[in-house]
Amino acid sequence: MYTLETLLKGGHFAADPEAGTRIAFIHRSFRSVGLSRGLEESFFKAHFPALGLLNLAQAVRTAAAEGRIPPVEVRYFDEDAHPHEVAFREAISDWLDGSARPVIAASSYTGTIDRLEDFLGSFAADRYLVMVGGAHASVAPDIDNVHMTVRGEGAPALLHVLSTFGTPSFGQGAGTRGLHYRTEDRQVVSPPCFDRSLQEAEGPAFAYDLLPPQVVESPVYATNFTRMLGDRPQLYICTQSCRGRCTFCSTYLIHGRTVARPLRLIRNDLEDMVRTTGCDSVEFHDDDLTQHPEFDELVEVMGELGLPWFCYLRVDGMSAERARRMAAAGCRRAFVGLESMDQTVLDYYNKQVTVEQNRSAIAALAEAGINCVTGFIIGAPQHTVEKVVHEMEEFLNLPLYAMSCTILSPDPATVEFVRAKKAGHYGDEVVRRGRMLRLVPNVEKYGLASPVGLPTVCEGIGKADLNRLQAVVDARFYFREHVWQALTAGRTAEQVQVVSDYYRHLLRRLDDPAIDLGRQDITALVRDARQASTGFSLFATAA
Structure with missing residues (x-):
């Protein structure tokens, strides 16, 4: 500094x-x-x-x-x-x-x-x-x-x-x-600032007019292939922080207590966003949109706006009736943070929900016609290959539209970071000067495999093998015809091309010779994943 x-x-x-x-x-x-x-x-x-x-x-x-x-x-x-x-x-x-x-x-x-x-x-x-x-x-x-x-x-x-x-x-x-x-004489350190400006400031909350012009043929901004609802998506946030205290997340450390923007200001913000950016779909990137104290009224506002929308949510904020109201108001997709289908792992992550709540929330959304995207985190200390495979099968049996499999990352200041440091997973790259913490990903030491430049914390599976397992999970999920059909249904030719490119990416991961190097039980799973991909090479290419 x-x-x-x-x-x-x-x-x-x-x-x-x-x-x-x-x-x-x-x-x-x-x-x-x-x-x-x-x-x-x-x-x-x-x-x-x-x-x-x-x-x-x-x-x-x-x-x-x-x-x-x-x-x-x-x-x-x-x-x-x-x-x-x-x-x-x-x-x-x-x-x-x-x-x-x-x-x-x-x-x-x-x-x-x-x-x-x-x-x-x-x-x-x-x-x-x-x-x-x-x-x-x-x-x-x-x-x-x-x-x-x-x-x-x-x-x-x-x-x-x-x-x-x-x-x-x-x-x-x-x-x-x-x-x-x-300064030359001293170092000034102070605790985080948590303010309520999102709740109190008159609109618009975000200066969308400062963004570079969007060109439909070559847009500056685009969404993930699992969330495409239009040609010109734009994101919005109306809450800060999260009521959850998951061990891998630092949101509450950054933002403190939850803060919510009033409905009147949300309505004005969204109207300004549509007018300024010309967006044709909305993505709420709140950690959990259902934590807004007037969520049901917010759903009505979205119905009035008349655009398809996406949001992130926790399972304990979902019910069948709420899912039906969301769908009627234009919600087409939702990312539901399941993370695990094993109760001991959910408890380790401090998700404060049950496996049954996970199943019920996904069922409610799917029955309402909302496409469910979810996260599956592997690499908890207690994970074994057998446990990961069992959880994978549980995910495969859910009515999911898409899934993101990630590897547990001990990010700075989180509970997982503290655990990893105490267990000796981190070395000299963690530097603390008084109350100042310095941590920069060490790519030379930990490599570019996920999590990039950081260690993993699983006791029974190494980082390279976790990445091989991640490729297996992705392949087993996506190389199913009903998933392919859902991802490409109603999409433009350009959007289908993006999905096809992703499938080709998965095929390249399975064909990479390095994926065969490691534990033999995972190599057997790789072979199974390759078998599951049979027929998709020409299928995806033809699309």
Whole structure:
């Protein structure tokens, strides 16, 4: 982390907040970073704007218009809108270099933090004020090539910086909570900032008008192949945090207690989003949309909007009647976080639900006509190959539309991280300086296999074999004709092509010679998966 003096004594950054500030909100996505690492599956990941940055941009514009901070120009830069990293960087610097006080504000994620640090290092520390917030900064705020990190919701801290940085008032009074920075004499560390701006701020909540133009033939943004509801999807969030306390999740550490946006403001936001972006479908990316205290009324709002929509939800918020109302209001797909069909594993993950609740929620949604997508997490410490296979068979017997099989990842500050560290899975890559935690994925040590650059925690199955099992689970699920038919039914030719590309990706994984190297019991499962794929090679290619 740079010292503040590096910038303030460099002579290139104006100390007076009235001198004219430009702030570039920049987003590097999982998809773009994954593709740059050569990870083929990243092609199929969704790529959407960073709503946290668009919320901050709107907060800055509102504060400036109301005279609470000096005038500030804002712009949003998304890596997915540029052909390569050099063009991305040049676009940012070309715009910022017209300002006396150029500010870079970036979002951070554990899976991309190493590439973000490298990218930010290309901006001169004595010319640009570099700030980083978001998921990773909130739990591991010791980040290189930045002047400040912000934990939690960043609006109060950002407004404080824009109005006081370079003056004696900086670091004093309201708005400093969550700020981390160093001077030549000291290090300032503070707890996360949890605010209620999502609930209280007048709309729109997100500055969708800052997004790059969408071109239908070559859109900047697109969703995952399992969720395609239209040609121009857009995402929205109306709650913060999650009522759950799953051991693998850091959402509640980042956002604190749950906060919900009032229906009146949600309606206005959605109308603005449709008008501004021209979207033809909506994806709610709330951790659990059913936790909204007026969820049933929110469903009515969606019915009035008249667009198909997708959401994430927990099984304990679902009933048959609620599923029917959702379907009638345009809900076409939902991601239901099952994670496991073994009660001991569910309890280990602290899901606070039962296997029977999992079954009932999926049945209610499927009977209502809502396509169910779910997650299956393998690699818990107690998982054996036999347990994973048994759970896989349980998932295969559910009326599911799609499934995402992932490997348990001990992400920073989560319960799984603490467990992994105590068990010795992490080594010297975890650095703690006082209350500051630094953790960057170590690709050289842990490799590019999932989870990228991080260790796995399963006691009986190694990382390479877990990835082989993941390929088996994916193949066994998707290489079934009714799944293929459901994924391609009613889709455009372009969307069917995306699904076909995914099937070819699965076939390449099964044909990779490396998948035969490892435990013989898993090799036998690979053979079974190859047998299940028989006939799909020509079938997918013909589509």
